[in-house]
Amino acid sequence: MTILTSLRLLTSYSRSTAAHVLKQGFCSHAKFAEHKKLEKIRNIGISAHIDSGKTTLTERILFYTGRIAHMHEVKGKDNVGATMDSMELEKQRGITIQSAATYTIWKENNINIIDTPGHVDFTVEVERALRVLDGAILVLCAVGGVQSQTLTVNRQMKRYNVPCLAFINKLDRTGSNPDRVLSQMRSKLQHNAAFIQLPIGLESDCKGIVDLVSEKAIYFEGDLGMQLRIDEIPTDMKEEAKERRQEMIEHISNVDETLGELFLEEKSITEDDLKGAIRRSCIKRSFTPVLVGTALKNKGIQTLLNAILDYLPNPGEVENTALVEKEGKEAEKVVLNPARDGKDPFVALAFKLEAGRFGQLTYMRCYQGVLRKGENIFNTRTNKKVRIARLVRLHSNNMEDVNEVYAGDIFALFGVDCASGDTFVTNPKLELSMESIFVPEPVVSMAIKPTNPKDRDNFAKAVARFTKEDPTFRFQYDPDVKETLVSGMGELHLEIYAQRMEREYGCPVTLGKPKVAFRETLIAPCEFDYLHKKQSGGSGQYARVIGLMEPLPAHLNTTLEFADETVGTNVPKQFVPGVERGYRQMGEKGLLTGHKLSGIKFRLKDGGHHIVDSSELAFNLAAQGAVREVFESGSWQILEPIMLVEVTAPEEFQGTVIGQLNKRHGIITGTDGSEGWFTVYAEVPLNDMFGYAGELRSSTQGKGEFSMDYSRYSPCMPDVQEKLIREYQESMGIATDKKKKKN
Template structure:
């Protein structure tokens, strides 16, 4: 007869067990232990003075890889929330971190959301970021202020287009990461293929620290390769983690993967490498310390596995966050100290959690709250108390902090003080994203800035007449919160033009205007953000001379307008190589200003000039008539002259498109992409599904979603992200130019009629 184990609950708080032991019934039965405690009551933030007990992490991934579901499990297992809800739950509640109504309806994350929780006596600040490339600035500014990250990969989809983008962003800010291969309960899940893609596509030195027991619908648990134990997730929600021996049929694979892990770490860690060469077997603690060392240097990526939806593998991942991701003092954060007449000095922030160091923080996200502007702040040095005054180093304004709060999605919890390493919120502080705050007005510091990509798509936006005032408020708020969303007036078409990162981006903001401001808007046909650039260098020699009685204007500029290399074709440069006094140095900034003013609107199609360098070689001035206005006009005339004699071309944004479809539809999709002037870069097939990667002009991608749905009976899905700018085909260039001249002709006729 099988003997049952009886749990004995010890040390309960309000009826919640904190830990359990199991009574062994007889010596013949193998010992099974519980590794993790059952959930206790909801835990609040613990005020640690020790920076070793802080972790700041972000959860990033491709669209629909399970980031928000994973965050929901993390909050549940750490006791932060009492019950879990799904992203598209049947109870219509939605995930905790998707607090916006639109997010819950669409089942996507639109805004990054911050929270905090407690695990193994460590405070973990978490930011859940969007997966859609349209909201990439949310990921960008989150990674800017975080110390580590969890890169979530779909067990079926593997490394996808947005995974590549997130990986580049982590590299830009040198953010160490763990990988979590999610959705191993789904049909066609293959963690080994995903690991291979991490090594080949992302160039990660990665290896498993967990292995799945079973796969797809038979996913039972995971194997901890380091401790050489099998972990099973018992209870209604997998809250009790039971340790057992590794199943017999997986012992050989577990041993092989452990050896692979040792080799991967030994290749980049000297200490473990010596032990490996001497054939010494490292202890579990030595191995964990080695993993931590190389993970912090971004030389190795530990790979965890599981299924967040099925409540498997989340607790070991939380252990990995504590064991392998950096503490705030293990990350080098720098600020620039501004000195008059000297170059800026680069200072390393001191992350010690005390009030001995001057307070320095960075505002990385703005949001309109119920009590005015809500400013998300990362504290890099010192401490701040409620009621103290802080200074904005950009505007030099002093402001009192009436309220400090920690964030939990859309809920606030007031605190009296915050220290280095904390992420918190300030109320009623007027500032911009990227501003630096200090408590010492003599400290002219600024933290390193956040990278903001340029918009790639534009649409005309028209509010209803009766909602113009509300529209103005909405535009002011949204453009301040999101630097990739811009609204400008086009004097040629007499329309307001909204620009953003994609159709979804602009559509979301139009819906938010209607929901949050009762301001319905009409979006026009999408317009691509073309650019104008030179195909070959062209010389200029332009004299601006104006005499009409009294002081006149005189300015002459000589030089070359030359194209920049393809990797710089979204920027413009100014280079001054003048010698002598023909062009006095005080007028050089005016020449640069004139060039940059002309670059705002090219003469070929009305789009911005980019990929061009204004190379100033010589010129002339008049001792009386030369002034800044004269040289601004001379520079503008030089650009016009270059249009008359130079070979100009129009550039268009090329998008990296990834399409996942059933294998039987793969040929049709390749044909559709080719028809849209796409260049197929890769194709893959596995488990009845095919993935097609291509580079396609954004101008040709409108309507592709509808076409894909109809050709695959709704089974196909795609994602696209900005790749680069490239010259358009001659027929497209001719069409864009003729459309611009038609619009100019119409506006000229309107002017004549008015006159």
């Protein structure tokens, strides 16, 4: 009995009987571990903008293929949540945070599926999924169309050359318009796309679909749309179907020679001719087939599964390469053999790390050869040997043991100490390494600390785990401002990790705006003559330093310099290091705002000593006193870090973006643009960049992106300087009326 037949029986069986039938269907999954032909395998990802219905679609796919017994909704009323959203936070928020892997069977074909997050903050999860997949389903909302994250996902697919099908979901929603979505795919995503299916009715009137390839209407009937009824195309749609089929043939003929010849010679085009042409052009990424349906209302899923088998490539149809490192030579590219005969040496890529119940869980994709339980593998980066004690396949957060994996399989290992992007082989002499995963730079930083100091150990464990699992989550200690900082792809990204620390490690943390590493510097040279004298019985202290403190040129304004210009023996040479040490100690914390001193040169010209009471300590204290003296009599100012900011967004938002940068005291240094996008380059004070990520996303409909790098230190605005001085004096308990007027 096939899974599909058993599923159809659900309509006439009781609940208990239905569960029994499904169990029978599940038995066929035991065959999954069997050695299958390469043509019978598909590795696909499901990617889209937030709330396009990716996780709901995956849930339906698992149900119709007999992988799960019951369907649950994302953030559902039954408090169960979707199968692929296994994390408690995902169920609570109704969003996907981590990509989840599973596998299923459809028409005797193994389908490995990775459900990825839609939020831009978790973009690295999509990057690493697409790196190891052979094909993808680009899900688009019939109302929202091509949105910001759709553009990002499209760029990622292009980066890894991943063929894709487009699935226009949510036809049942009010305002759904598949025609508008198709036109956006062509204009915004630059896809050569055409419908291969048409909806029969929209919104509440959505009944089924018309398959333009087979020229048949398909209705999804019975409980949960499990019975497929194939019929003639409705009379009122025949003309439209004919036009759309012709349009589809023209789009494919432009990129496929075989179909192009048939089209030009005006020969009759069969269903097999069309399927072959769609498959060839889809694999070459020269044509994108567009399917339609509504996952929530259980329409169009079975036909999508058929399209995955018909049009997306198997692992043998995708060329994967590895680099062979040779000393003194440029790395050579080697094409890997995906044949499942096990004759070639094993090669796999670790693409995701996760802390499991039994230690680190490493997700891998096998590109060549076979790996069996009990064998040894080598990490080509570290040359470490690992014995394989357990091989597992994943179904969300459940694991199923297998004895061997072949080329094209996605699997996981326990207890492998490695980094994301490492290559593993069974023959260490191969010296192969696969191209790693593109990791975008973090854009938002926040100060972080455990709410309770007693939780420091758990905090350290959580940070160690999360930074290893997620390469876009960075952790560092800034000695300048004495703060621990975390960086990520957005405020939601950091907020999720803060919540996970509390839930998973019992360590509540406090997130806050990070401090900016300001600097204090002199405006004009200032002389000093300071005598340090302590002679009240016993061993005394005596040291005198005379010289000049002066500002350094602008290109050296982040450094402190010391020069010994003494002549003679007034300051004995063995005490000069004490003077320098005292000066540099004072440089750690300025007296104006408590920030470091920089851009200053201390020139020691003369001084005086006592034959008995002088010491290195005395000269150290004298130098500190000299700096305080210059602070009292000299003119000081605050320097702030200036960042080079690069913003990319669609052209229609150019005026808005430039206006925002000007409001943040930015200086525009240049602009350029192409294909409807523009890039603006600016120099903006770091202190004015907080909150910019959210502002840019909201003002560009989520399509804008920016990056920033440190450029230089520059004098800050007078109002900022006044505010910093006032805040420092208040924190030190200094009365504001005693405030020394500076500059």
